[in-house]
Amino acid sequence: MSFIISLLNSMPGAIAQGLIWGIMAVGVYITYRVLDVSDLTVDGSLCTGGAVCVIMTLNGVPMPVALIAAVLAGMLAGMVTGILHTACGIPAILSGILTQLALYSINLHIMGWGTDSGSKANLPISIDKYNLWVSSRYVRDLSLENPYLVLIPVVVILIAILYWLFGTEIGCSMRATGANQSMARAQGINTNITKVLGLMISNGLVALAGALFSQYQGFCDINMGRGAIVIGLAAVIIGEVLFSKVFVNFALKLSACVIGAIVYYIVIQFVLKLGLSTDDLKLLTAVVVALFLAIPYLKNVYKAKHVKGGKTNA
Amino acid sequence: MLEVRNIFKTFNPGTINEKHALNGISLTMNDGDFITVIGGNGAGKSTLLNAIAGAWSIDSGEIVIDGENITHLPEHKRAAYIGRVFQDPMMGTAATMQIDENMALAARRGKKRTLSSGITKKERESYREQLKVLDLGLEDRLTAKVGLLSGGQRQALTMLMAVLNRPKLLLLDEHTAALDPKTAANVLALSDRFISESKLTALMVTHNMKDAIAHGNRLIMMNAGKIILDISGEDKKKLTVDDLLAEFTKASGQEFASDRALLS
Numbered sequence: 104m105s106f107i108i109s110l111l112n113s114m115p116g117a118i119a120q121g122l123i124w125g126i127m128a129v130g131v132y133i134t135y136r137v138l139d140v141s142d143l144t145v146d147g148s149l150c151t152g153g154a155v156c157v158i159m160t161l162n163g164v165p166m167p168v169a170l171i172a173a174v175l176a177g178m179l180a181g182m183v184t185g186i187l188h189t190a191c192g193i194p195a196i197l198s199g200i201l202t203q204l205a206l207y208s209i210n211l212h213i214m215g216w217g218t219d220s221g222s223k224a225n226l227p228i229s230i231d232k233y234n235l236w237v238s239s240r241y242v243r244d245l246s247l248e249n250p251y252l253v254l255i256p257v258v259v260i261l262i263a264i265l266y267w268l269f270g271t272e273i274g275c276s277m278r279a280t281g282a283n284q285s286m287a288r289a290q291g292i293n294t295n296i297t298k299v300l301g302l303m304i305s306n307g308l309v310a311l312a313g314a315l316f317s318q319y320q321g322f323c324d325i326n327m328g329r330g331a332i333v334i335g336l337a338a339v340i341i342g343e344v345l346f347s348k349v350f351v352n353f354a355l356k357l358s359a360c361v362i363g364a365i366v367y368y369i370v371i372q373f374v375l376k377l378g379l380s381t382d383d384l385k386l387l388t389a390v391v392v393a394l395f396l397a398i399p400y401l402k403n404v405y406k407a408k409h410v411k412g413g414k415t416n417a
Numbered sequence: 418m419l420e421v422r423n424i425f426k427t428f429n430p431g432t433i434n435e436k437h438a439l440n441g442i443s444l445t446m447n448d449g450d451f452i453t454v455i456g457g458n459g460a461g462k463s464t465l466l467n468a469i470a471g472a473w474s475i476d477s478g479e480i481v482i483d484g485e486n487i488t489h490l491p492e493h494k495r496a497a498y499i500g501r502v503f504q505d506p507m508m509g510t511a512a513t514m515q516i517d518e519n520m521a522l523a524a525r526r527g528k529k530r531t532l533s534s535g536i537t538k539k540e541r542e543s544y545r546e547q548l549k550v551l552d553l554g555l556e557d558r559l560t561a562k563v564g565l566l567s568g569g570q571r572q573a574l575t576m577l578m579a580v581l582n583r584p585k586l587l588l589l590d591e592h593t594a595a596l597d598p599k600t601a602a603n604v605l606a607l608s609d610r611f612i613s614e615s616k617l618t619a620l621m622v623t624h625n626m627k628d629a630i631a632h633g634n635r636l637i638m639m640n641a642g643k644i645i646l647d648i649s650g651e652d653k654k655k656l657t658v659d660d661l662l663a664e665f666t667k668a669s670g671q672e673f674a675s676d677r678a679l680l681s
């Protein structure tokens with residue numbers, strides 16, 4: 104009984120965290136599913152978003168401006184990866200890793216802005232002193248401070264904007280690029296530009312998630328993005344496993360990513376309450392994501408063997 | 418219309434895989450020319466079409482369309498002038514997008530893409546009408562994902578998309594080779610119809626000598642990256658498969674390499 108109560112108690116926090124990481128998962132969906140590019144920039148740009156937002160807020164910049172700056176910083180990171188990939192011919196995965204690595208140093212410097220050493224690995228920000236939009240402190244309060252009142256509208260608005268964007272001529276050309284690059288070029292689409300654009304949008308969303316998450320947890324940390332890509336993929340895959348049959352509309356597919364992220368954090372709470380150590384969470388997440396990524400492939404291999412075997416036997 | 422001047426292309430230069438795929442090709446196409454292209458496997462037919470479409474840059478030579486030198490224009494910019502259908506039916510369409518969305522992509526070839534709607538209601542209605550021409554019932558499946566269509570249906574759709582905004586040049590690369598004979602005949606008939614109705618200028622690669630003779634007003638034969646035969650007008654009408662085989666042996670000093678060519 105106490106197990107269930109403590110699990111229920113952790114639900115508001117898990118769902119709020121899921122909503123924030125859901126924004127990140129939508130960003131991953133745009134690169135991984137729409138553009139068909141595996142982008143590892145996100146592990147760095149998540150922290151970049153947090154660092155930019157927190158340092159600006161600490162220096163008295165109004166929150167909307169800080170959030171926009173965070174998004175722009177993430178987009179810049181995505182642009183660097185995109186240019187490394189398209190203009191410099193470096194494979195997408197490696198481009199992302201390079202940007203991510205560079206961002207590690209850059210993030211330290213952003214967080215250390217104005218300090219003597221000019222570099223910092225952790226930057227706290229207190230809800231008591233600053234006007235933060237979301238904070239875990241109020242996640243169970245029935246008050247105007249409750250983070251849901253910000254997170255739900257933000258998620259809905261973002262999905263609406265993306266739904267509109269991917270229905271435009273530019274959005275359609277991004278989708279075509281991911282679906283069939285040679286076809287896209289034959290139809291006059293500059294696939295280099297669409298890829299850079301997609302990476303920018305994706306990392307802008309990831310940075311926004313980082314900015315919100317830093318406020319939510321009350322600090323920004325240099326390691327907060329470690330493994331973020333895997334969590335994003337987990338959310339995307341959970342969303343697809345649960346809803347791919349019913350959600351065909353693009354807006355619903357994006358919503359499925361957010362729901363996937365929420366389910367992910369609920370499951371995490373569940374296994375933590377069952378006694379799993381937080382140290383082992385990343386191992387568990389990696390194993391689960393690896394399984395889900397491998398299953399469709401292994402299914403095909405199995406099917407192919409089966410069909411072949413059947414033919415030779417006949 | 419199209420002016421190809423002495424173009425060369427070597428793949429993997431300086432390695433053991435070095436391949437001189439185009440060895441000084443020159444070709445002048447007049448407005449309304451419908452040229453069929455034949456030649457053995459590896460003769461450089463696809464490479465010639467790719468060079469014109471701009472898949473990569475050529476080593477030397479010039480390509481001019483309607484007086485505009487496009488030699489250094491990237492592929493997506495040349496697309497404004499060129500409609501293409503590939504051999505692989507999967508190549509020409511986006512499987513995860515709807516039929517109407519694919520057509521809308523083709524309709525915007527050569528136009529600036531903006532934040533206005535990727536497909537309008539009006540367009541959708543016009544696509545429905547145009548799809549009827551294919552006679553495959555696709556007009557009732559406008560919002561179906563292209564990945565659900567058969568190879569023949571996809572190739573017919575690609576054909577329609579290629580001619581949607583009347584390109585200056587149509588490039589068809591063995592676009593019926595992967596289809597079953599009946600579907601291949603349908604798609605070929607469709608190509609003929611589009612080309613003559615819209616008075617298109619077209620280059621069609623085919624492995625089928627009979628088709629090469631029966632279609633178009635001019636025929637070229639390629640071997641080892643060169644054009645070894647160029648026949649048009651009355652001469653082409655009188656041509657037979659045996660003539661072509663004899664010409665090939667005479668010009669290249671070897672037997673025609675592709676068995677497929679003899680099949681039909």
Ligand SMILES: Nc1ncnc2c1ncn2[C@@H]1O[C@H](COP(=O)(O)OP(=O)(O)O)[C@@H](O)[C@H]1O
Nearest residue numbers: 428429436438457458459460461462463464465
């Ligand atoms: N992208 C490429 N890279 C390397 N070699 C190529 C490439 N494209 C074509 N080739 C080579 O160039 C030669 C001509 O090929 P291709 O034009 O495809 O012949 P075909 O006349 O059968 O269409 C072949 O030897 C082929 O292997």
Ligand SMILES: [Mg+2]
Nearest residue numbers: 462463464591
């Ligand atoms: Mg070929």
